[in-house]
Amino acid sequence: MTHRLQLVAVLLGLALGLVWWWRSAPPPTAYVGGPVLTMDPASRVVGGLAVEGGRIAAVGSESSIRAWADERGARITELQGRALLPGFIDAHGHFPGAGIYAVHVDLNSPPIGVVEDLEGLVGRLAERARTTSAGEWIVGWGYDDTLLAERRHPTRRDLDVVSTEHPIALLHVSGHLAVVNSVGLEVLGIDAETPDPEGGIIRREAGSRRPDGVLEENAAHRVMPLLSPGLVDGVRIVRHAVDLYLRAGVTTAQSGGVDSGTMQALRWLSRLGVIPLRLMLWPLDEAADALLEGDLEFPAEDPWVRRGAIKLIADGSIQGYTGYLSEPYHVPPGEDPGYRGYPRIPRDALIERVVAFHRAGFQVAVHGNGDASIDDILDAFEAAQRVLPREDARPIVIHAQMAREDQLDRMLDLGVVPSFFSLHTYYWGDRHRDRFMGSERAARMSPAASAVRRGLRFTIHCDAPVVPMEPLRLVWAAVNRRSTSGASIGPEQRIGVMEALRAVTIDAAYQHFEEDEKGSLEPGKLADLVILSASPLEDPARIDALRVVETVIGGRSVHREGP
Numbered sequence: 001m002t003h004r005l006q007l008v009a010v011l012l013g014l015a016l017g018l019v020w021w022w023r024s025a026p027p028p029t030a031y032v033g034g035p036v037l038t039m040d041p042a043s044r045v046v047g048g049l050a051v052e053g054g055r056i057a058a059v060g061s062e063s064s065i066r067a068w069a070d071e072r073g074a075r076i077t078e079l080q081g082r083a084l085l086p087g088f089i090d091a092h093g094h095f096p097g098a099g100i101y102a103v104h105v106d107l108n109s110p111p112i113g114v115v116e117d118l119e120g121l122v123g124r125l126a127e128r129a130r131t132t133s134a135g136e137w138i139v140g141w142g143y144d145d146t147l148l149a150e151r152r153h154p155t156r157r158d159l160d161v162v163s164t165e166h167p168i169a170l171l172h173v174s175g176h177l178a179v180v181n182s183v184g185l186e187v188l189g190i191d192a193e194t195p196d197p198e199g200g201i202i203r204r205e206a207g208s209r210r211p212d213g214v215l216e217e218n219a220a221h222r223v224m225p226l227l228s229p230g231l232v233d234g235v236r237i238v239r240h241a242v243d244l245y246l247r248a249g250v251t252t253a254q255s256g257g258v259d260s261g262t263m264q265a266l267r268w269l270s271r272l273g274v275i276p277l278r279l280m281l282w283p284l285d286e287a288a289d290a291l292l293e294g295d296l297e298f299p300a301e302d303p304w305v306r307r308g309a310i311k312l313i314a315d316g317s318i319q320g321y322t323g324y325l326s327e328p329y330h331v332p333p334g335e336d337p338g339y340r341g342y343p344r345i346p347r348d349a350l351i352e353r354v355v356a357f358h359r360a361g362f363q364v365a366v367h368g369n370g371d372a373s374i375d376d377i378l379d380a381f382e383a384a385q386r387v388l389p390r391e392d393a394r395p396i397v398i399h400a401q402m403a404r405e406d407q408l409d410r411m412l413d414l415g416v417v418p419s420f421f422s423l424h425t426y427y428w429g430d431r432h433r434d435r436f437m438g439s440e441r442a443a444r445m446s447p448a449a450s451a452v453r454r455g456l457r458f459t460i461h462c463d464a465p466v467v468p469m470e471p472l473r474l475v476w477a478a479v480n481r482r483s484t485s486g487a488s489i490g491p492e493q494r495i496g497v498m499e500a501l502r503a504v505t506i507d508a509a510y511q512h513f514e515e516d517e518k519g520s521l522e523p524g525k526l527a528d529l530v531i532l533s534a535s536p537l538e539d540p541a542r543i544d545a546l547r548v549v550e551t552v553i554g555g556r557s558v559h560r561e562g563p
């Protein structure tokens, strides 16, 4: 989001901000008549819950809560057998990224989207080109080379068929690769003379130095600033994302990797009531440095928009062949049978960055998928603790997809919270088994059961917009580990329903240092709630079929299922 958006948001804020502050507190409400899954330390399931002044006033039996309601003259919400849970807390994602399809072209393949081959992809982009003025960027998100009939990335030449007047940029479903057409490469100043950046690759046409349009990792990162939406598009994206999250029962959204302009814009949009969700922001790169240097002021204790861990990125994604592994990929992407991916940031530089942020008192969250990358990350966390021992630092490994057993042991020792992208078993499970990892390694990716066995606290996430924000499908995936084809992917890493639910509620709150305020239904905590069509404990195989009936934030109903 641009500074223009920030400025207009500030002006709107002056006009409308007071309205937000003057809004009256919601009336006291009692929820009775259905199971209340508290997610408290004993995982109690009770019969009722009372809310007053935006916080939980009481939890207990149905009769005790009905008596409370009588006494207060409180409103009563009859659950009629539906289940009440703490609102879902996003452990890692990229709010408001899920709203991008309100503005950019959706290039996802089934089961998320409809693009099946390059012809379909080109067709959708050409349609957009017809309504876009020449010279303006056309942006498409979510294509997956391994789901296209041709089984390859589109190239500059494929996209030149769409337009030689518009610059075009496509983002791979992983967010770690981009494809740009010839005009786009020109605008970006990338040509045969451009060297590969550190931690990135500009792919070349066979037998030449000419870029073929595909950009990996830090090379792809050059595209990002050009894609910042203006004010109108920015608000459209945010509003669409808010709608998707509230429908999914999410009450705290996470923005894992934001610049300082976006941080300020999101704070203002929150104050204006455009974002009724609570937000947890993780500053990246320039914003992280600005915080370290004291150049960025961001209040830590706002109950709506909080600044959390500093985010760093150590490698790429395994489905993009850029995850950094200790053993070669199962089917290598090119000629080299020993190809293991690569680090996005050299080990020593990573250690230096982690130590610097840890020393300055920040929580640190590092993206790492491949086990070689996770080795580097854990070395960095260990070095940080050696330089400055700090109890309860809760460093995070984002994804920790190929974490080995010995690495989980180290995580326990170092107080690390791994956050697993457990929907990988569903969306990419078959391909991890057949192409990327082979069956043995695929079976133990996102090793949640190994974490449970150690008593290692972990979270699970959707990484929206990498896949849709669907916490119930996420819980289902961690419990069942079934791929899109129905195959079982590492059944020994399945976990119980309660364990999976904790990973999207109380343990996600713990990861964010918010367990005193959120994540369980206990007196005094924020009344952030979700009502589901039935209890997820009833039929673990069908959790993905449950519906979100209502979402409540701070005691206020912010979404109700339509008729």
Ligand SMILES: [Zn+2]
Binding pocket: 092, 093, 094, 256, 463
């Ligand atoms: Zn992410």
